[in-house]
Amino acid sequence: MLRRVMLETGTTQSTLARMSGVRQPTISQILSGRIGVSDDQVRRLLSCMGYKLEVVRRPVGHRLTRSEERSWRLHRRISSHLTRGSLSEWSAIIRNNLVRLESGSRGEPHLSNLREWRRLLDDEELLGLHRVLTGLDRHSIEMREVSPFGGVLSQEERRQVLEHAG
Numbered sequence: 001m002l003r004r005v006m007l008e009t010g011t012t013q014s015t016l017a018r019m020s021g022v023r024q025p026t027i028s029q030i031l032s033g034r035i036g037v038s039d040d041q042v043r044r045l046l047s048c049m050g051y052k053l054e055v056v057r058r059p060v061g062h063r064l065t066r067s068e069e070r071s072w073r074l075h076r077r078i079s080s081h082l083t084r085g086s087l088s089e090w091s092a093i094i095r096n097n098l099v100r101l102e103s104g105s106r107g108e109p110h111l112s113n114l115r116e117w118r119r120l121l122d123d124e125e126l127l128g129l130h131r132v133l134t135g136l137d138r139h140s141i142e143m144r145e146v147s148p149f150g151g152v153l154s155q156e157e158r159r160q161v162l163e164h165a166g
Helices: 002-009 013-020 024-032 039-047 066-081 084-104 110-122 126-134 138-144 155-165
Strands: none
Touching (some): 002 024, 013 024, 013 039, 066 126, 066 155, 084 110, 084 126, 110 138
């Protein structure tokens, strides 16, 4: 998009660098895709050429493997019950699971993910826990692979969730 506007306006990398204050090598790296650029940076560069950035938000379905889908659905149900009170009630189960997982896991990213679970739990960071329990990003999916929340749902509730997961 940036390259297209530069062509339409006849703006060279050097000219854009002078107008924007962004160094020419950085603009070159942006155009080649070697470095990422935020919406704010794109806005600033486009405004130098008389354009604005319009960001359109729309929901987009996400494809998960069968295993990832089942895990996400189970953790989403756990998230729907997660409060300071339930976290306190589940504490013994979660702590025991965490110790078991830490002693049985080898390699990355599992070890760093377990450290992150421990930090989130020690700090009782509910928002962070909800994000990991329901997130569709790769990091959240990998975090759930070593989730310490096994056993907090009743067998009946677990069965119902998995029945709908297919």
